[in-house]
Amino acid sequence: MKYKFHPAAERGVNKMAWLDSKFSFSFAHWYDPQKIHFGALRVLNDDVIAPSMGFGMHPHDNMEIVTIMLSGELQHKDSMGHTAVIKAGEVQHMTAGTGIMHSEVNSSSVEESKLLQLWVFPRAHNLTPSYDQRYFDAADRKDAWQFLVTPEGGSSIKAQQDTYFVRREMTAGSQGDYELHGEYQGAYVFVIEGSVEVNGHTLGRRDALGIWEVDQLNIIASENADVLVVEVPMR
Secondary structure (H helix, E strand, C coil): CCEEEEEEHHCCEEEEECCEEEECCCCECCCCCCCCCCCEEEEEEEEEEEECCCEEEEEECCCCCEEEEEEEEEEEECCCCCCCECCCCCCEECCCCCEEEEEEEECCCCCCCEEEEECCCCCCCCCCEEEEECCCCHHHHHCEEEEECCCCCCEEEEECCCCCEEEEEECCCCEEEECCCCCEEEEEEEECCCCEECCCCEEECEEEEEEEECCECCCCCCCCCEEEEEEECCC
């Protein structure tokens, strides 16, 4: 088993009048040569966007982009013709592929938007761009693994990579074992809220643990916790 601890306090910071971002991996002006990516996981940004503010039209290509809304809402528009409001509990996925343009703006005039945005390298370059957005009921992840994004799709959103986004809301003292999908897979465990032990390592709010060369995760909730596991290829 190999692992790397990513304390919340060591993330990159971009603090502006309308935006408060924390970067788990090198992004924009913040660069840490030890934190470029974890396997195929390239970006994990923890964003708070002020009311009526946001990102204007900007390009992406050759990336799987997943947005997990924690609270508030976000107005999305893109060059594929999609216009949608992403609300708390919803997950958005885009295959940027050959290239897209999109904007993300807090559509509320009073409430902040709080979200996680993650980028994963796709399994191939120049794929056809695509879009999906779904609501995931919090009741379905109460002491159970809820699959948000998978390579298979179905009840989850389909990604163009062997990646699994899995979320679980754990009651204090509960345990959740998670089996990885192959020997070359790794898992980035990100604690949204609360505190847990992952294979013997203690993680608090917004801490993360990258772990690989392991078959199974053993997660025990030290208190009520909300945990995101992002499983990705390591090679």
